[in-house]
Amino acid sequence: MKKTKLALMLVAALAGTSACQMNSPQEPTNLVKQTPATQGFSDFSLQFIDSLWTISPTWALYSGYHKYDGQLQIPDRQSRFEQLAFIDKQQQLLTQFEPDSLDVKSRIDYRLIENLLASMKWEIETYRAWQWNPSIYNVAGGFAQITNEDFAPLEERLRSVISRLENVPAYYAAARDNIQNPTLEHTQLALGQNKGVFSILSEELAKQVADSKLSQTEKALFSERFELAKDAVEMHIDWLAQLTANLEKNGAKSFRIGEALYEQKFAYDIQAGMTAKALYQKALKDKANVQAEMAKITKDLWSKYFDTPMPKDTNQATKQLIDLLSSKHVKRENFVDEVSKQIPELIKFVEKKKLLTLDPYKPLVVRETPEYMRGFAGASISAPGPYEKHGNTYYNVTPLDEMTAESAESYLREYNHWILQVLNIHEAIPGHYSQLVYSNESPSLVKSLFGNGAMVEGWAVYTERMMLEEGYGDFEPELWLMYYKWNLRVICNTILDYSIQVNGMTREQAIDLMTNEAFQQMAEAEGKWRRATLSQVQLTSYYSGYREIYDLREEQKEKLGKQFDLKTFHETFLSFGSSPVKHIRELMQ
Template sequence: MKKAALPLAIALSLLGLTACQSQPATAPAGVEITDQKLAFDQFSQNFIDALWIESPTWALYSGFHKYDGVLKVPNAATRAATMAFIEKQQAALAKFDPQSMAPATLTDYRLIENLLGEMKWDLETFNSWQWNPASYNVSGGFAQIINEDFAPLDERLRSVIARMENVPAYYAAARENIANPTIEHTQLAIMQNEGAFSVFSKELLDKAIKSGLTNDEKALFANRFNKVTMAINEHIDWLKALETELAEDGSRSFRIGEELYEQKFAFDIQAGMSAKELYQKAVNDKNRVQTEMAKITHKIWGKYIDKPIPKDDKVAIKQLIDKLSAKHVKREDFVDEVRAQIPELIDFVNKKNLVTLDPNKPLVVRETPAYMRGYAGASISAPGPYEKSGNTYYNVTPLDGMSEESAESYLREYNHWILQVLNIHEAIPGHYTQLVYSNESPSLIKSLFGNGAMVEGWAVYTERMMLEEGYGDFEPEMWLMYYKWNLRVIANTILDYSIQVKDMSEEQALDLMMNEAFQQQAEAEGKWRRATLSQVQLTSYYSGYREIYDFREEYKALKGEDFDLKAFHEEFLSYGSAPVKYIRELMLNK
């Protein structure tokens, strides 16, 4: 990977933005808009420069490596400095008039405004830095430096040396911060910090000893490495004692309640509707999808089951899905099967001319690193816009740690058909493809501060789009399983809102997922766990999907015979990871 120079990257992005601005009707207005745009471009550059100083680990994940050796200690002084940064940037942003901005610039303005608002809200109102022990884990930043080949090894190891210096103070500050935590987040923190030793391993120490570092550097590396392992072990011991105390005395509820939920939803999703309104849409969609599944079940029932179909459609659907779900890969072949399906998806997308795939942007299927496990079974780790040639990792968790019963349940959930839908979602043309395009957006703001609902919504949209274009040869079994998968997306929204706002119990949640969304028990139990550890994020899939699909249909009707699916996809993706409502405005008003 190439190390990008930040001013140059921004300068290039600004050239791209300038080229696509619509021209004002009169010269005086043109001067005003142009002057403001130039001023906002300069503000954007200064904002990103300052943000990376304020958040060096975020910079690292984004592919900007100037501050790789900096690990900030999350103490009161750091929080005060963050608040000062937020207020300074908000004051600078307030000097601009959004009413006179061109659409592309206005979108960047709104993204920065939302980011600063959420940062301030999290520090002052949400306070997750107090009650979520899982927010403290140094592993990810170190793993990013060690595993990514963006610079010579010796250079990266020197960043590791510098970064290790603050690890003991980092965990000491974390323990000072943690107050009235949830037991669920405490348990996650234990598991993920234990996973840190997959990063701080003997292999890393050996790599440093065999490197081109000087003898003094190697000695310093070993000294700090030992202090890091001691600090992590000390923190794990403290967390385990805390877990015991919480189990005996009770702990804070993981449920955040309606007021905080609506506030977080507004910042995270930016959907132009309330969380309650989205919840009601999901309930309505659940009923519609179940009706479609019933139609397919009646059509193919006799092909698989030699007995009368039950009168209760949900019972019939569940029985047929259970029958079909027995067709799945062996547990030991799970990761390899995911790896084998990627070329098939690439071939289909290319043959159908759905979107241009760049063969020079590698996708690497790997086993999920230990420090990342315990949250989701499959995920994408993508390079930032500063290192566009870097690997995108498709993290797939192997099943070797599961019991036979749990593994079978998991494999029935990710059966022959649904595993293909999962790979569409995570890889081709889902997350992997969208994030490659996002890195090529002419706006760094849109690429760096993307909207989760757009990112997740695109991945969900591609599932249906691929089947509509003939993936799976319109096999009814594939459509039945797709609807099951889509029903899970819908149920995610119902589940998350109901758990966090309506006090849904675990028993009620499992009933929804298993009997209404036809999920396997292992998947349902895993989703319950996930919904206790996060808030709002589970709604992003459905929210973004509905917005994207509805907009495509609107755009298709507008264009008529001139509509081209590939052109729609590529223009839509060209605006980075902006909220769908803003992309819609840009495409309709260009």
């Protein structure tokens, strides 16, 4: 596939589906007079957010708040000291409010801020990834956010770039001072991704500055800082290469974090109301149930595709059928284009079935994954924050150019004709893209900004099943079989992550689980093993959030009977930002 700029704008496709703005249910904050306690907390929460951005300027940038765009925070001891001082101060301020005195919406915001502060402190003092994970140090994202988004006049954004460039050398010097006893896996990832920085700090950027209306003094300052920044990145890459070689030769810290840290991280990140071990045990039961459903479909389809007796081992039979069906897939050079072609069909189905109101004025852009983001996931969403609601949402799809023919074929068999459709439901419509648009519309900045990963991923997984239940794909059994395969992957993500990080599962055991029990292709299994060595807990968010959302919907259906309306449920659920599902349940009840 040609490495040309790929910005497949789908605004026209969205605009053709609806003539109205999204009209999602919102928290009726203006309908009920706030109590003094609730008003006081509302004032505090706004002050908290404003203060947070002063110590987290890049987070502010990603959220669409541009006051501090020119500040690249140096991740040194002083910055950690300032962060801890901020946390202590805000925790003290939080104690002036009694949660039970607040209305339910404010009480949930209280819990979100409380959890965020505790999590930030734990990350710095206990988890300490800033010491052992070199991949967290990369300047590309902030620069890309400024240069790629048209949120302000070009010259204003370029001045932020110039200001930001000043601290790049000190940023990487601090990173090297911080890194102690790193893991090999995270060091290798850092090496690869920092090479991608030059796709952002590029000659194209230099030309953009040269052609701009900046003064000659500003252009000269850019050139000086630009060269120093590139030298700093080159130096850091060389240092990472030497570090990688040393770790490969002499050994490195294990990427496994162990049960105690895992349970703590799970509690902060997932907020599911159960332990990680309990979720793991639940996943084991669901795995058996899904495999049984797949066996039923395999039995029904067997004679359609085979003239030999079906194996007695149902998993073997299912795997054999999936292997046969997986040969139906797009050509490798058409992979990214095929993703973009499917989006209008999903929009049309959602509108026809009245599943959700889609906003035609919120652009979705399918693009090749930027180089500095590659190496972790094959598809992802980059969405604007609540301060920048009208910015582009990017659907990042990694092309298969650099794969060998064998790896590409394995990858395409995994994302075959049926599963590619499920992937697009998950990532785009009505999955991540749609949910994040709604999240930005929540009147509560706290709920929109401090989103819960399990809710975000759980919604995307929930929509996969919901779309098929509503008739997407005309109830084709092959599509349902592949959906169950995909859903089994979600379940096994939890089993895999817990087993690797806590139980010491080996690579061979992990590959066996994924290929023989979850029916995944080898390329997908190897990629997931890599991902499970680079992240912790995040892989459990899909299954955790999905089960909570699906169970909540079924409870609402039973409670409301004929009065239950699916579109109303969806829009009400999404109106509360990206809150943990347990809190949304409280709000909806």
